[in-house]
Structures are given as structure tokens and as C-alpha cells.
Amino acid sequence: MYVELGKIVGVWGVKGWIKLHSYTRQRADIGQYETWYLQAPRSKDEPSPISVLNCREQGQGMVAQFDGVNDRDQAQAFNGQRILVKQSDLPPLPDGEYYWQQLIGLTVSNADNTIGTIKSILETGANDVLVCKSINDGEPEILIPYTDEVVLEVDLGQGTMTVDWDPSYLLD
Structure with missing residues (x-):
């Protein structure tokens, strides 16, 4: 199983470097992985491994150099690819x-x-917020603070999360 950590957004320079957008909390953390697995968006093909020779912050973004990619045209071929790593890594x-x-995907x-069901998570600064799809069709998304006071239990094996939260629509 793979986890998406970023995407390639362009090329940098003439020596085959790529520009990337990192999804990791500390953007430079993406550089700690020696092998990335690249995949085109919405592709069902198995991701292709590529060795990362160098990855660093450059101005407000990130750049990386791949083994065997030595010019701008070769780097351009990777534009738009998703950057994945193995979950086990x-x-x-x-x-x-x-x-x-x-x-x-956990049931709350x-x-x-x-x-x-947790659909996504928002980073707000003060605390993260769980975005849940309501079990009632047509109801708006439910936002739940991801704090120790609200989240009582997470059971990954059962696929559940128990919270101390009462959405207003349940009070009707």
C-alpha cells in the first residue's frame, strides 16, 4: 500500500531537477525517503520506483534530483506525477x-x-478538524475538532472512532 506525499509541479534548471509540492507537515520531510514511487493522476497502473539523489528546499518550494535524469526534457516527462512512498516505509x-x-474512512x-465517516482532515492552526460525511444523505458535512478532549478512542482494527461530540442536527 502506498501513501501520497506530494506531486511534481514542474522542472527546475537545465540539469534535470524537478519542482515538487510536498504534503508532509514539515515540507522537507519528503526528502528523507530515498525511493519514491511515481504515478500519473487517476492512473490504475502500478507506481514506478525512482531513486532520489537529492531533495531540498529552494526558496518557497522544494526541488529534487532523480538518478538517471540529467536534463530538462527528461525532467519534464515527470510533470504532474504523484509522489508516493510505501506505507511500510x-x-x-x-x-x-x-x-x-x-x-x-473511519466510522465516527x-x-x-x-x-x-471521516472524509478528510483540515489543518487549521489551532487544531486539526475532521470533516465527516453524515450518515444521513443530504445533510451537510460535519466538522469535528481533532483534540484530546473530543476524540475519546481510535480503533484502527475496527475502523471506528468514538468522540464526545453532538452535532446539532442530532438534537432535532
Whole structure:
């Protein structure tokens, strides 16, 4: 299984370097992986491995150099590709911490009801916010703060999250 960590957004210079957008919390963290797996957007093909010789911050962005890519035309061929790594290559997290991709798809419930399914997560600065698709069709998305006070339990094995949160539509 793969995790998307960024995408290639252009070329940089004439020696085959690419510009990329990193999705990692600290953008330079994408550079700690020696092998990336590249895949075209919406492709069902198996991602292709490529060795990363160098990856660094450059101004407000990131640039990288691949093994065997030595000119601008070769680098241009990678434009738009998704940057993936194997999930097994991600560093382990301390107990009680999770990668966002582990939380997407979990069923969220409070003490009384199933609320919905985690669709995405927003980074707001103060705390992350879970964006849940309601179990009731036609209802708006439900936003739940991802804090220790609200999130009571995460069970990845069962695919569930228990929260202390009562969406206003449940109070009708």
C-alpha cells in the first residue's frame, strides 16, 4: 500500500531537477525517503520506483534530483506525477498518534449515535478538524475538532472512532 506525499509541479534548471509540492507537515520531510514511487493522476497502473539523489528546499518550494535524469526534457516527462512512498516505509508513531491517511474512512460515533465517516482532515492552526460525511444523505458535512478532549478512542482494527461530540442536527 502506498501513501501520497506530494506531486511534481514542474522542472527546475537545465540539469534535470524537478519542482515538487510536498504534503508532509514539515515540507522537507519528503526528502528523507530515498525511493519514491511515481504515478500519473487517476492512473490504475502500478507506481514506478525512482531513486532520489537529492531533495531540498529552494526558496518557497522544494526541488529534487532523480538518478538517471540529467536534463530538462527528461525532467519534464515527470510533470504532474504523484509522489508516493510505501506505507511500510513511514516512520512508526508513538502510541495514540496516527497518520491522517489512517483516519480517513473511519466510522465516527458518539455515545448515542453513528455520526458519519471521516472524509478528510483540515489543518487549521489551532487544531486539526475532521470533516465527516453524515450518515444521513443530504445533510451537510460535519466538522469535528481533532483534540484530546473530543476524540475519546481510535480503533484502527475496527475502523471506528468514538468522540464526545453532538452535532446539532442530532438534537432535532
